[in-house]
Amino acid sequence: MRVSVIGTGYVGLVTGACLAAVGHDVVAMDDNPAKIAVLREGRLPIYEPHLAELVAQTTRAGRLRFTTDVAAAAQGVAVSFICVNTPPRPDGDADLRYVEGATRRLAEHATGDLLLVEKSTVPVQTGQWIQKTLALYAARPGLTFDVASNPEFTREGMAVEDFLHPDRLVLGVASPRAEACLRALYAPIVEGRFACPVHPDCRVDRAVPVLVTDLASAELIKHAANSFLALKIAFANAVADVCEAAGADILEVVKGVGLDKRIGRAFLNAGLGFGGSCFPKDLRAFVKIAERTGYDFTLLKEVTRLNGARQAQVVEKLRRALWILEGKRIGLLGLAFKPHTDDIREAPALALAQRLLAEGAQVQGYDPQAGAKAHEAVPALTVCPDPYAAAEGAEALVLCTEWPEFAALDFARLKAAMVRPLLLDGRNALDRDTLTALGFEVLGIGRGRPPLPPTRTP
Ligand code: UGA
Numbered sequence: 132m133r134v135s136v137i138g139t140g141y142v143g144l145v146t147g148a149c150l151a152a153v154g155h156d157v158v159a160m161d162d163n164p165a166k167i168a169v170l171r172e173g174r175l176p177i178y179e180p181h182l183a184e185l186v187a188q189t190t191r192a193g194r195l196r197f198t199t200d201v202a203a204a205a206q207g208v209a210v211s212f213i214c215v216n217t218p219p220r221p222d223g224d225a226d227l228r229y230v231e232g233a234t235r236r237l238a239e240h241a242t243g244d245l246l247l248v249e250k251s252t253v254p255v256q257t258g259q260w261i262q263k264t265l266a267l268y269a270a271r272p273g274l275t276f277d278v279a280s281n282p283e284f285t286r287e288g289m290a291v292e293d294f295l296h297p298d299r300l301v302l303g304v305a306s307p308r309a310e311a312c313l314r315a316l317y318a319p320i321v322e323g324r325f326a327c328p329v330h331p332d333c334r335v336d337r338a339v340p341v342l343v344t345d346l347a348s349a350e351l352i353k354h355a356a357n358s359f360l361a362l363k364i365a366f367a368n369a370v371a372d373v374c375e376a377a378g379a380d381i382l383e384v385v386k387g388v389g390l391d392k393r394i395g396r397a398f399l400n401a402g403l404g405f406g407g408s409c410f411p412k413d414l415r416a417f418v419k420i421a422e423r424t425g426y427d428f429t430l431l432k433e434v435t436r437l438n439g440a441r442q443a444q445v446v447e448k449l450r451r452a453l454w455i456l457e458g459k460r461i462g463l464l465g466l467a468f469k470p471h472t473d474d475i476r477e478a479p480a481l482a483l484a485q486r487l488l489a490e491g492a493q494v495q496g497y498d499p500q501a502g503a504k505a506h507e508a509v510p511a512l513t514v515c516p517d518p519y520a521a522a523e524g525a526e527a528l529v530l531c532t533e534w535p536e537f538a539a540l541d542f543a544r545l546k547a548a549m550v551r552p553l554l555l556d557g558r559n560a561l562d563r564d565t566l567t568a569l570g571f572e573v574l575g576i577g578r579g580r581p582p583l584p585p586t587r588t589p
Pocket of ligand 1: 252283284285286287288357360364397398399400401402403404405406407408409410468469
């Protein structure tokens, strides 16, 4: 099928490259000429595992093209995905001007029937506004537009895998024609009929569940899903605080809780809190959406409040251990909002860096991918070329983002570089018994049970 994506951010690029990878003919359009020029040169403006290879393969095969011309994205195309950004307004509401703009321009340039699909995260009832906008701006009478909501559930760092092997597909449609069109588009993914570019030997052993709903329900599913995941994390963080005070270990507690199939272990990792471009923004937007319907979503307001307190708690832990923070050097391991990405939007690590800098501490950090972006965002943060440099002269090292490579560091070397071997594991990702045995003073999150005492002198 001929498909276009409007917007080449995370969502648009992943959608375009993955649909091209399963055999569709994709035009990816963006208003930013610099971005399109970079993509045409075969470079990617973001780091996302497997995406560069996929873009290169599909571009070479002639199934993915980049353009700044909206007409090329509207004409001769059966389906157009709206993947533009929906930034938060000061009151938390989503700013939908780019969604409206994309809709209007597609309507003005379309020459045949077109299905417009909301892929960006939008408030419930956006679909209705898109329908009205299409009717108003259609290039000529008689054109048939369909509107659908097809929320994405991909995680950054896992986006290609999540897109090609989703837990479910949600198709919010207003007509049987839109449903048929989306079912045909996704058939290779639902039935596993494509050569997986991520795991070439992978086999899909079950069809992907497809949930067909009305437009409004599909729109709400997205906000409800993200809010529930954020709620799970906030709950684990709250239980972690109780564990810490009560002498229990959060890792044991979430293991025991998560073994209940009704609950599940995922998204119960306590730590520095959640960040990124989705959870914080979507929570605030969902509170706003609910407010408009007359419901005061105090539960989600509390999730936001609890999450915002996580970094201050870590500062407090450091203060208890080091007394005065002013003038002390503190190293941070991991600056991205989560591993496997260079995205620093609402990164808990940077919020922590800013708090420590405000206390007068000297903060130095390392991240495998996000160093440059982190330095740009927080110029007072010294970005180091490797983890050992981030430990140099430090009185404490805080693990902020659990990149897997941090578990395999040479901790003896790290300890030797530090002034005081205090390690605060802000994601409970390291083996604290091993570190204690090496002579580190280890602090975690919600780990009230003390580590095993050192068995040998380091
Ligand atoms: C999230 C959702 O997981 C995706 O399903 C959704 O499609 C996406 O938002 C979106 O709306 O576009 P993402 O923000 O990429 O994906 O990252 P997550 O893996 O969900 O992590 C979000 C934050 O929660 C990170 O800061 C992570 O460190 C934190 N987190 C996650 C925890 O603190 N504890 C956990 O147990 C899990």
